[in-house]
Amino acid sequence: MGRRALFVVKEIDGAEPIGALYVAGALRQAGHDCRFIGTRGTDVAREVRKLDPHVLALATTTGRHPFYLAMAAELKRRNPRMLVLLGGPHATYFPECVRSPGIDVVCRGEGEDAAVELFDALDRGDDIRGIADLWVKQDGRVYANAPRELRRDLDSIPWPPRELLWEYDDRLRQRPLKSFTTNRGCPFPCSYCFNPSLTEHYGSTWKKPRIRSPEDVVAEIAHVRARSPLQVVGFRESIFVYSATWLRAFGELYRSEIGLPYYCHLRADILDEEMVDLLAWSGCCSANVGIETADEDLANRVLARRVDMSRLVRGIRMLKKAGIAVFADNILGIPGATLEHDLRTLRLNIELDVDYAAATLCTPYPGTGIAAYALEHGYWDGDIDKIQPSYYTTSALRFSSVAEKRRIESLHKLFALTVALPALYPVTLRALDLPENDWFYALFRSWYLVQHMTDIMPRRPDWSQLVEGISAVFGIYRGKDPVFPPAPPLESLPVVPGTAAVPVTRLSRSRRRAARETIGTAVVPDDPTTRPEQGRGARSLPRAHDAR
Numbered sequence: 001m002g003r004r005a006l007f008v009v010k011e012i013d014g015a016e017p018i019g020a021l022y023v024a025g026a027l028r029q030a031g032h033d034c035r036f037i038g039t040r041g042t043d044v045a046r047e048v049r050k051l052d053p054h055v056l057a058l059a060t061t062t063g064r065h066p067f068y069l070a071m072a073a074e075l076k077r078r079n080p081r082m083l084v085l086l087g088g089p090h091a092t093y094f095p096e097c098v099r100s101p102g103i104d105v106v107c108r109g110e111g112e113d114a115a116v117e118l119f120d121a122l123d124r125g126d127d128i129r130g131i132a133d134l135w136v137k138q139d140g141r142v143y144a145n146a147p148r149e150l151r152r153d154l155d156s157i158p159w160p161p162r163e164l165l166w167e168y169d170d171r172l173r174q175r176p177l178k179s180f181t182t183n184r185g186c187p188f189p190c191s192y193c194f195n196p197s198l199t200e201h202y203g204s205t206w207k208k209p210r211i212r213s214p215e216d217v218v219a220e221i222a223h224v225r226a227r228s229p230l231q232v233v234g235f236r237e238s239i240f241v242y243s244a245t246w247l248r249a250f251g252e253l254y255r256s257e258i259g260l261p262y263y264c265h266l267r268a269d270i271l272d273e274e275m276v277d278l279l280a281w282s283g284c285c286s287a288n289v290g291i292e293t294a295d296e297d298l299a300n301r302v303l304a305r306r307v308d309m310s311r312l313v314r315g316i317r318m319l320k321k322a323g324i325a326v327f328a329d330n331i332l333g334i335p336g337a338t339l340e341h342d343l344r345t346l347r348l349n350i351e352l353d354v355d356y357a358a359a360t361l362c363t364p365y366p367g368t369g370i371a372a373y374a375l376e377h378g379y380w381d382g383d384i385d386k387i388q389p390s391y392y393t394t395s396a397l398r399f400s401s402v403a404e405k406r407r408i409e410s411l412h413k414l415f416a417l418t419v420a421l422p423a424l425y426p427v428t429l430r431a432l433d434l435p436e437n438d439w440f441y442a443l444f445r446s447w448y449l450v451q452h453m454t455d456i457m458p459r460r461p462d463w464s465q466l467v468e469g470i471s472a473v474f475g476i477y478r479g480k481d482p483v484f485p486p487a488p489p490l491e492s493l494p495v496v497p498g499t500a501a502v503p504v505t506r507l508s509r510s511r512r513r514a515a516r517e518t519i520g521t522a523v524v525p526d527d528p529t530t531r532p533e534q535g536r537g538a539r540s541l542p543r544a545h546d547a548r
Contacts, residue, residue: 001123004032004035004052004054005033005054005055006048007036007037009036009059010039010060010064010067010481011038011039012172013169013171016162016178018160018179018181018236019087019088020087021160021164022111022157023057023111025158027115027116030119032119034057035051035053035164036165036168038168040481055082055084056082056084056085057115061389062089062366064090065097069100070486072102073102073484076101076103077102083122084104085104085105085118086106087106087111092108092109092201093197095108095144099142099490099493101488101491102487103137104138107133110133110184112151113148113151114132117131129499130145130499132147132500133145135495140493141495143496143497143498145500146498147203150206155216163227166228174229174462176230176232177232179235180217180233182235182237182240182241183211184210185206186239190290191304191370191372192362192368193238196304197368200367211242211246214246214254215253218250232261232263232285232459235264239265239266241264241279244275247275251281251282254283261284262282263286263287263327263456265289266279266315267290268289268316269307271318276319277322279322279324280322286457286458288329288358289315289327291328291348291352292305292329292330293330295345298334298341302370304369316328316352317352320352325355326352327355328352328357330345331362332360332408333362333397333405335370335374335397339404339408346419350425356416356420356455357419359412361394361395361412362391362395364396366384378398380396381398383396392412392444395408395409410431410432413444414428414432416451417447420451
């Protein structure tokens with residue numbers, strides 16, 4: 001018979017929700033019906049009444065979670081028989097959000113297999129409290145289940161069914177840029193990234209990347225291009241390539257069957273000349289690489305990058321020499337850093353002549369090492385509700401002074417433009433003493449739009465797409481998101497172990513110990529400050545998280 005699922009995505013007209021689409025693809029393969037809608041300009045409550053889904057599926061990052069929890073609470077109040085499933089990074093690293101009145105189930109980590117098992121159980125009328133990767137709220141308790149083993153064969157996972165987006169809005173089909181992934185997992189422990197937290201969740205197997213075959217990747221791209229306009233391909237995994245052998249096989253297929261420019265994420269310090277030559281030969285037009293900070297001590301002690309800065313610089317210079325545009329990531333406002341540290345990072349970007357110097361504000365996302373570090377050293381009070389929807393606006397961290405915070409946040413807005421036009425450097429220094437203002441943010445967004453469409457992911461948008469992009473720079477959108485009453489506070493519910501088995505044979509010693517601590521606890525006390533371990537630093541999170 002199958003269950004009906006409605007996926008609701010805030011800003012669906014931005015980056016494609018690849019994670020949710022992968023889950024929908026697995027559900028459709030299992031015989032379930034999936035629909036997607038956006039929130040901007042949509043009466044979500046009316047769509048829910050019309051479609052009458054068995055499951056409302058949501059996914060969110062920390063920072064956007066207040067909107068999703070408020071929406072879930074209101075829609076659940078109006079449709080109490082509907083099960084509300086929450087996934088995404090916030091659910092993975094802060095599963096206690098299942099205590100929110102609108103949420104019935106949270107999914108931690110990769111969702112394809114857990115979602116299929118959940119929907120199949122609902123279809124049969126079976127008990128859902130013991131499904132691996134899920135935290136399930138029932139009968140006044142939360143049942144916390146262990147992680148499942150990772151699926152190693154990524155080729156066996158159905159491709160994301162993008163037509164579900166296009167059915168909702170055909171303008172999404174017309175976009176000339178579309179996103180793909182070639183692998184999952186990452187061996188590096190960077191403290192600001194989600195990957196170490198997933199290592200905590202799944203064990204050391206997450207560190208061994210699982211890589212799709214070149215044939216499967218190219219076949220998916222050809223499938224999408226046959227059904228929609230496509231001018232540039234964006235590969236969105238943490239690190240696009242680890243092996244010259246894989247890249248050579250991929251390049252042969254990609255050049256002969258696709259032949260479009262592509263963008264990818266690379267770790268510059270692991271590149272050699274052969275890999276750079278293969279990237280350029282296969283069609284790589286631009287690459288996102290992490291500089292993060294010019295200070296090697298901060299990079300390795302605080303950000304845990306395990307980077308040799310001389311090798312990183314060499315890698316970037318090789319990319320530039322090969323004609324590959326460099327999109328450099330940088331992090332400003334790192335705990336313990338000063339304005340001078342960030343200015344040194346700015347000067348390094350200028351020296352390397354990167355094509356676009358992206359900058360973000362250091363953000364202590366739950367479950368990450370940087371959150372634990374900031375909490376331990378007094379740079380953050382642990383209140384996740386202070387985290388903004390975007391790391392491009394303001395920082396949730398404490399600084400040495402209000403003036404230092406303002407200067408670093410202003411430098412963030414002027415960073416990319418100053419790198420592109422180094423003559424502006426003395427002007428930028430003087431501008432940092434100006435009061436906070438919206439002009440800096442408008443400059444930041446405008447330059448990002450220009451560089452994104454010309455150097456980083458070069459494409460020829462039609463007039464309507466160009467107008468839409470320019471309008472978005474100044475906060476003008478087609479319609480607004482619905483307004484929901486604030487979500488009630490998290491409920492004080494005991495957390496008990498579910499019955500999903502822990503695959504101890506696949507876990508490291510530390511993970512086996514953590515699993516025993518979690519599963520072996522009969523009942524977690526009814527105190528929101530005492531929680532099962534969910535990643536580094538999680539047990540030190542204060543009660544402020546439960547205040548809404």
